[in-house]
Amino acid sequence: MKLLPFNDYDLKTPRILDALNEASRSLAELKGFANSIPNQHILINAITINEAKDSSAIENIVTTHDSIYKVLTESGFKEEAAKEVVDYRSAIWFGYEFIKDKGFINTNLLVKLQSMIEHNKAGIRKTPGTNLVNSKTGEIIYTPPQSEKEIRDLLKNLEDYINEFDDQTDPLIKMALIHYQFETIHPFYDGNGRTGRILNVLYLVLNSLLDSPILYLSNYINKNKDIYYKLFTEFREKNNYEDWIIYILKGVEETSKYTIELIKRIQSEMESYKEEFMTKLPKIYSDELLDSLFYEVYTRINYIEQRCGVTRQTAAVYLNQLVDAGLLEYEKVGRESIYKNTKLIDLLSKF
Numbered sequence: 001m002k003l004l005p006f007n008d009y010d011l012k013t014p015r016i017l018d019a020l021n022e023a024s025r026s027l028a029e030l031k032g033f034a035n036s037i038p039n040q041h042i043l044i045n046a047i048t049i050n051e052a053k054d055s056s057a058i059e060n061i062v063t064t065h066d067s068i069y070k071v072l073t074e075s076g077f078k079e080e081a082a083k084e085v086v087d088y089r090s091a092i093w094f095g096y097e098f099i100k101d102k103g104f105i106n107t108n109l110l111v112k113l114q115s116m117i118e119h120n121k122a123g124i125r126k127t128p129g130t131n132l133v134n135s136k137t138g139e140i141i142y143t144p145p146q147s148e149k150e151i152r153d154l155l156k157n158l159e160d161y162i163n164e165f166d167d168q169t170d171p172l173i174k175m176a177l178i179h180y181q182f183e184t185i186h187p188f189y190d191g192n193g194r195t196g197r198i199l200n201v202l203y204l205v206l207n208s209l210l211d212s213p214i215l216y217l218s219n220y221i222n223k224n225k226d227i228y229y230k231l232f233t234e235f236r237e238k239n240n241y242e243d244w245i246i247y248i249l250k251g252v253e254e255t256s257k258y259t260i261e262l263i264k265r266i267q268s269e270m271e272s273y274k275e276e277f278m279t280k281l282p283k284i285y286s287d288e289l290l291d292s293l294f295y296e297v298y299t300r301i302n303y304i305e306q307r308c309g310v311t312r313q314t315a316a317v318y319l320n321q322l323v324d325a326g327l328l329e330y331e332k333v334g335r336e337s338i339y340k341n342t343k344l345i346d347l348l349s350k351f
């Protein structure tokens with residue numbers, strides 16, 4: 001396998017530079033827009049839940065927002081697919097906090113992310129036999145490196161490339177090459193696609209192209225998975241790095257625009273929700289309470305108790321009044337009493 005940096009490639013072709021220009025501009029707009037919003041955690045929580053769902057869908061792990069929130073409540077509700085989605089989102093948060101704290105990305109972090117997604121400690125592949133196969137025909141498309149030593153050396157090379165900030169290549173182009181390289185090393189038995197897609201967003205944050213983990217290509221990839229797979233192969237077999245890079249850059253552009261739209265929708269939903277809340281229940285309205293109802297797609301009594309600093313009884317009264325006003329929906333999940341923000345769930349599941 002080729003080692004990074006790929007110095008023999010011309011990374012400044014006119015087509016690449018054009019796509020880079022558009023991608024950088026859209027991403028900068030997203031960054032600025034997201035920073036202008038007060039409740040960052042609401043955004044991140046909502047966006048990452050959709051990403052976790054979309055990225056897992058690439059792997060055919062398909063679930064609904066309804067199941068996801070049930071798993072989130074930790075009420076003992078079990079649905080494997082929804083659990084994997086929730087774990088994927090926890091992995092994003094873990095990675096984000098890691099790089100905020102440490103300022104680098106290393107092999108151990110990638111191993112940790114993969115173990116969070118897959119819930120096992122298998123780590124880097126030790127036993128040969130992993131191949132990428134065409135899911136329809138069963139035919140082997142690609143055999144990644146097989147020895148643990150070789151995989152570790154390649155990951156070390158990738159790690160050095162990721163944490164090198166002085167080179168002349170734009171981080172968005174580097175992200176495209178990093179994603180290609182990571183998937184081509186294919187260091188794990190499973191979960192490589194999802195770990196690699198988390199690595200993408202972490203890399204953007206590491207390079208300050210974003211301040212929070214809110215740009216995800218999975219929805220874009222899902223729209224036409226075949227192209228994603230095909231371009232990997234063309235890159236490796238025919239040196240067609242140009243189309244690969246442009247594909248990723250277009251993804252950044254499209255997804256930045258899409259995410260700006262999503263943020264606007266969440267904002268306007270919060271505004272109309274707020275209005276309805278203030279009109280119908282002026283006595284209990286507070287900004288903290290509104291904020292708590294959008295923190296996750298559901299809430300429960302003890303969250304309101306903690307976040308709003310009220311007694312359990314008061315919290316229960318608030319939530320029941322919100323249900324009566326049609327602003328929340330009550331559901332019993334296992335032994336838990338859950339209050340769903342159906343308006344937010346609807347918005348996210350339709351976007």
Ligand SMILES: Nc1ncnc2c1ncn2[C@@H]1O[C@H](COP(=O)(O)OP(=O)(O)OP(=O)(O)O)[C@@H](O)[C@H]1O
Pocket residue numbers: 055056057058059060132141142183184188189190191192193194195196228229232233
């Ligand atoms: N021809 C290829 N060359 C290199 N990497 C590829 C190729 N085709 C697919 N991939 C990568 O391999 C990933 C699948 O690997 P794996 O099953 O380990 O990951 P996953 O996270 O479980 O799956 P998925 O990405 O489908 O969600 C794809 O998502 C893609 O990123």
Ligand SMILES: [Mg+2]
Pocket residue numbers: 059190191192
């Ligand atoms: Mg898999």
